Amino acid sequence: MRGKYIALLVAAVLAAAAAGVGTAYVRQAGRPTAKTVLPTHEDMQSFVQTANDWITERQKTADLSLYMADTQNGWRSDGQNLFHTTDGGKSWDAAAPFYDGGAADFLDATHAFALAKAVHDEEALTGISVYATADSGKNWRHLALSGAPYFSAEGITRGVDGFSMASSSNGLLILAGDPAAGSHESVVFATKDGARSFTKQADSLRMPNGQNTLALADASHAYLFINGSAAPVFMLATTDGGKTWKEQDSGLSPRFTDVVPTYVPVRMAADARVAMLSVQNGTPAAGAKGKTETADARMRDVFYTLSPDGSVAGKLTELLTDLPLDAKSVSMPDAQTIYALSRAGGKPVLYRFQAQGGWKRVESATLPADALQLQFVSLSDGFVLQKDAVFVTTDGGKTWVKRPL
Template identity: 25%
Template sequence: MKMNFGKLLLFLTILILLTACSAPPSDAKEKAYNTAPAPAAAEAETVPEALPTPAFEIVSAPMLTQIEMLDSQNGWAQAVNRILRTENGGQTWFDITPSDIPNDPAYAKSYFLDAQRGWVLIEDRDQPDAGMLFYTTNGGEFWSWHLVSFGRAEFAFSDLNNGYALFNLGAGAGSMGVSVWTTSNGGGDFVQVFLHEPGVEASMPMSGIKNGIAFRDPLNGWVTGSVPMDGVIWFYRTRDGGLSWEEQPMQMPASYENAQTSTFAPHFFDLNVALLPVRLFGEESSMVFYRTSDGGETWMPTLPVPMSGKYDIASPNELIVWDGGATLYTSSDGGETWTFHATNWQPYDLLRSIDFVSTTEGWALSEEGVYRTKDGGKTWSKLP
């Protein structure tokens, strides 16, 4: 009996050992295998987090005071208490007004190089000889500003760095004193290069109401204006960056030898080609565009158009003139010939400004709202 019991005990022991060896692993072991230590977070590649795009407020039916379209889709505008930008031809306007702007920018002077870069000059209402120049390089997402020693000045930039300002010191009896300022770092610093001082004779005369400034390059620039004298075109130039000025003689257009004139800042397209708008006042008010192909050394008048209204220069060859009446004039050859178009909309005196990107596509601001044409001014439609 003992032998049989011993064999049975041995058999049971072997059976238990074999069963244990063949059993599946426990849940704890399985989890430990699948949760092997992961690489430390510090060892992983760091991917910079993208900055969120600012959400601009959409402004419905803004009453624009100024507009500057750069192409058929992109443009800038100003309205009461707002600076705006569009990416769809004016159908939608985004509010890109700087949060720290101190005064209403509706009628502030501004200059836009392209769809991303622009300047807006805000005058100090308490100090006429001071202002804040706001500047953006990303379409108004972010703005920086610099204090400047002039307020409501005419200004322009020839490129991203070089800018020029003409500040009105006071006008009266057909005269106006001015100061001229230049910058070479995008408006970070302005240097005064010319100043009218009482009792001091200057190379640019006090006589004449100055209204515009433009430079071809850092040395060569022009100031425009008007003087109440027949047959005189008020037009002065500098060759030394604004330090000294000289009158540039201009030929009056045929049949307008006795007209009075007002010149406006020339529009340079490159170092050689530019157009100079001149308004003619005589028995019949007209517009004429002087053209230069040698960097402003010589200017020749094109064919005057028998209308003295709003004008725009879309390209070296594309010009538009309209007084808000039933006829709008366009030129596709730089003013050598003109074509008139009957319009379906006549805002007349309610017309504030026009802005065209070609002789066919343009925008008009009136006290009734913003209108757009795609056929050279024949038909206009009001934008929402």
């Protein structure tokens, strides 16, 4: 995403799935033109259970993340510490003693931003501390956001709805108020000086409760993806640096699904704004108009290009996978290439999309299983994060070398 990954903030972008949840399906993807046999109850039950188990495991490891700026330099988090590498993941140095698991954003090999709680007393008015480094974590500049105009006794801020830096200077911070009746109002702040100061942009941004991912394409354009809400997927976009936000039509029409869909940003850069919707057309409800439609025992992962105003410009491509995809399952090293990591037949499988050739499977005998995150920094150089290791490829995913953490 914009040559960077919005680490930790993604957290668990997939909400807990439940069979029989009314939701939505991709309108642009269209319906199958050929008649297919409806999966048996046992097939669907097995698929849904496997998808739910996968979602649960992803939630457990949501705080573990990796961002490589290039083949040698990068960052990772274990949910309690931030680490930095200069040798391609062979060794890692602790880089943020203040860190307590808050949102972090890594721009390149040297610039990073991280949030931490300014006050840990549950009875006290909780504030947010913003830390910034320009030397790979050797030194951090600190700004505490507490007290007026950021916090008041009438509107205590409980958490962070989103944090993202478009550059080493420009970024947005969205602070969430207390949730009520399925939604809450948030306060939007902008920085233009690298988190030395923040200016309030909006103080009554209403959004549904859910799990959020904020992505900036530049200082003016930002996109807030909300998953797990009653919507069930939701996106807000701003074109004026956070002052005003508009709900965007995600191109969904009511259908029925057995697995909760996920809508996430994949790449946010000057050359491409790409979002992915991972959705499954589930078993039609008895008596519903669509009961003759075919249920999917696979996930349909649709990649969309977004306009600067946040609306869907068009469909880039589509991929069918055995498991749901999320933001950590996909990587775009450039505007024309997508890598996606999933499973097929119980084994890990890597797919590659290129605009001129479509989707192809990358054959590999060393592709690691139980991957937490995939990232390619070029067409040939990529990384896979596991709980206790980083795997590296230099040939586009054909061979992988393990580097223990």
